[in-house]
Amino acid sequence: MSISLFYFVAFLTIFFALLVIFSKNPVHSVLYLIVTFFTFTLHYIMLNAQFLAIVNFIVYMGAIMVLFLFVLMLLNLNEGSIGSKSNLLKMVGVIAGMCLIITLVGSLRALDTSDPLVLQTQDLGLVKNLGKVLFSKFLLPFEISSILLLSAMIGAVLLAKKDIKQV
Amino acid sequence: MELAFIIEKFALILVIFVISLTIAAYSTLAERKIAGFLQDRVGPNRAGPGGMFQPLADGLKMFFKEEIIPTESSTALFILGPSLALFTSFLGSAVIPWGQDVEIAGRMVSLQITDINVGMLYIFGVVSLGVYGIMIGGWASNNKFSLMGAVRAASQNISYEIPMGLSIIALLMSTNTLSMKEIAEQQHGINWNIFYQPLGFLIFLVCSFAETNRTPFDLPECETELVGGYHTEYSGFKMGAYMFAEYLNMFLASAVMSTLYFGGYNYPGMDWVNEMAGSVIGPFIGMGVLILKIFAFIFLFMWVRWTVPRFRYDQLMNLGWKILIPLAIANIVITGIVITIFEKL
Structure with a gap:
């Protein structure tokens, strides 16, 4: 039951991810991307990681809304305006993509999949347990990543701010 | 999963679905009646006694009107927009606790469809999903005014989600x-x-006005500037779906505010009432109290709509980013300090 459900959701994920790439209209791409992220949420729910699922749902879908606005405001909305790339660019893209695939497949093969990781507790993904682990065992990485986010935020504000001297 | 569980949940879902539909339908009548009251006129009073059947008449009218789909628009997305808006506005009521557990035939039946342990975040997620209906519909209309309305809805939603989330964090801490x-x-x-x-409640209230696109924050459909905003090109039932979604969102926002801040199904003296009424009737009285609270909030939404004029767009953004977010952060800090002091005592 759960294995077939997993394969079904995984199929959906890959299907919509392919549609993101193959649709000519940037707005359609963005909409397929939303569906792809939604299937990620389903994967997290099947792993019983409720908190991660809902955060993925909120953060990524909110983030895509921003992307949506960018697509509307910054791109010319004519169909096919994206497809006109030179052959050299296409070749470079294919080579880069193949390199990524080889790296990913290689690293997955190097992983010992015959010995799957067994979760000690089934409820590890619930908010309470996740919070306890984050604030005790992984406190340092957690704080460092929060500083990273803070600096990114300050950088964004600095870039968006008008330069008072020049105006 | 046993059969009784499935039947019980199915019945509950059906009841809540019907209740939300009825309340949303009669909200349209209530809105016009309250507008009439506030503007010193009668309001709709022709269909049925006191205008009771007005929502039915409006619904029929919506069904029988011609559906126009603009030729230059993307048809699938044009239909998806209102459908998504209506669909997402139904999702949120799944995690609202409508009452205490009821004992029916020896089984404890919970008056909540599902108690996921991230319920509050779920509502937050559903609310943020709701704007996609407006966004997709507005874009697919292939109309400048619709697009402007949709972009406004999206940026407004992004801006007001932040203070809303921050005010929820302060609530979580307590x-x-x-x-x-x-x-x-x-x-x-x-x-x-x-x-x-x-x-925290005040911030949440202001943000829920903005998230449900109600006046004074109804800039996405600002008719003085944008004709009709994101639904300019919509007619017939699709237009009705957008309108219905707005009233359903209002119902959901009222239910969430009643549950988070105003005790939900709790009321003073409930233990005594439960003892007198028994373990079956008692919880349903609580449910009635919750619905009364929801009505009070819906009335507040309408009262504000017919009292306060619409904000200008820059005022809206200033209020969101420069006033509400700092206030919400200050609220978190104050809550933290107070909790620490009370724990030390």
Whole structure:
């Protein structure tokens, strides 16, 4: 039951991810991307990681809304305006993509999949347990990543701010 | 999964679905009646006694009107927009606890469709999904005014989600749980969260006006500037779906505010009433109290709509980013300090 459900959701994920790439209209791409992220949420729910699922749902879908606005405001909305790339660019893209695939497949093969990781507790993904682990065992990485986010935020504000001297 | 569980949940879903539909339909009548009252006129009073059948008449009219799909628009997305808006506005009521557990034939039946332990975040997620209906519809209309309305809706939604989330964080710090059921249980009697989080409630209230696109924040459909906003090109039932979604969102926002801050199904003296009425009738009285609270909030929404004029767009953004977010952060800090002091004592 759960294995077939997993394969079904995984199929959906890959299907919509392919549609993101193959649709000519940037707005359609963005909409397929939303569906792809939604299937990620389903994967997290099947792993019983409720908190991660809902955060993925909120953060990524909110983030895509921003992307949506960018697509509307910054791109010319004519169909096919994206497809006109030179052959050299296409070749470079294919080579880069193949390199990524080889790296990913290689690293997955190097992983010992015959010995799957067994979760000690089934409820590890619930908010309470996740919070306890984050604030005790992984406190340092957690704080460092929060500083990273803070600096990114300050950088964004600095870039968006008008330069008072020049105006 | 046993059969009784499935039947019980199915019945509950059906009941809540029908209740939300009825309340949303009659909200349209209430809106016009309240507008009439506030403007010193009668309001709709022709269809049925006192205008009782007006929502039915409006619904029929919506069904029989011609559906126009603009030729230059993307048809699938044009239909998807209102459908998504209507669909997402139904999702949120799944985690609202409508009452205490009822004992029917020896089974404890919970008056909540599902108690996921991230209930509050779930509502937050559903609310953020709701704007996609407006966004997709507005874009697919292939109309400048619709697009302007849709972009406004999206940026407004992004801006007001942040203070809303921050005000929820302050509430979380005092309740220590994300589950809607536990939050409701903690407010037993008159121990409501509004007494602990008055500022948080105020911020949440303002943000929910913005998230449901109600006046004074209804800039996405600002008719003085944008003809009809994101639904300019919509007619017939699709237009009706957008309107219905707005009223459903209002219902959901009222239910969430009643549950988070105003005790949900709790009311003073509920233990005594439960003892007198028994373990079956008692919880349903609580449910009635919750619905009364929801009505009060819906009335507040309408009262504000017919009292306060619309904001200008830059005022809206200033209020969101420069006033509400700092206030919400200050609220978190104050809550933290107070909790620490009370724990030390």
